[in-house]
Amino acid sequence: MIEPTATRRPIADQMYDLLLQQFMSGDRAAGQSLNIGALSRELDVSQTPLREALARLEHTGLVEREALRGYRVAPMMTRTEVQQLMEARLLIEPELAEQAALRKTDAFLRTLKETVDDFHRSAEAADVETERFDLYWRSDDRFHMAIAAQAGNRFLEMAYAALGGQIQRFRLFSKFGRTGARLAAPEHTTIYDAIAAGDGAAAAEAMRAHVTGATQRLLGD
Incomplete structure (x- = not known):
């Protein structure tokens, strides 16, 4: 999941690419909740780079953040x-x-x-x-x-x-x-x-x- 040390990019960058790949492959469906704690355990990384990756993905429009509910994959376009x-x-x-x-x-x-x-x-x-x-x-x-x-x-x-x-x-x-x-x-x-x-x-x-x-x-x- 994480790149070898010799070629490693920042973990937040790796998480950004991984989540993007999962969105586009359908592994994480449109509208699906993205619980940071659960993602941290699933991907075996700390929550800090995940938060950074999700914030960047939110900026692109692929991820949405809802008050008191956290992040989710953006819904399909109308x-x-x-x-x-x-x-x-x-x-x-x-x-x-x-x-x-x-x-x-x-x-x-x-x-x-x-x-x-x-x-x-x-x-x-x-x-x-x-x-x-x-x-x-x-x-x-x-x-x-x-x-x-x-x-x-x-x-x-x-x-x-x-x-x-x-x-x-x-x-x-x-x-x-x-x-x-x-x-x-x-x-x-x-x-x-x-x-x-x-x-x-x-x-x-x-x-x-x-x-x-x-x-x-x-x-x-």
Whole structure:
């Protein structure tokens, strides 16, 4: 559970990653109570790093804290929240894609291509296999985060990062037959191709179509 001493990161960081993994795999269901004492015994760590990890997860929106009741996994998103998240992403991500295309580097393109390849490998079975779903959401996360980092505007990158937990909730909400990963995979390729060509306008339009399509697939519209 805890990393070997030679390679150990802070325990709070390890607990953050572990809990995130458990949320996304469904090991801890949406709305489930997160009792710190019980978690401390289960994971064999002290309560202090757990509190820190849960506080960070609360900031992302993946965890909620209720007065006198403690923490719980955030509930599934409502249709209204999904729609509003799309609207927020459409204000930010097309611009990030356009700027990333204009600032592309060979190293960035190699990293982005790796995420696209991983996404394609997960696409066929993301809806039915936990392992493939894990690869799906992690590669999707890396893809979008890499573009945000490459855009060269730290304030836009921070704005996107602030949505990170809600986008994870969106991915979790899309689990069990609704990821649309097989349709999203070619959309990632289209975005990559536009960025690799240095075509900012095409990259922005491809990102806009991807964010809109992902939302429509989830809502069944």
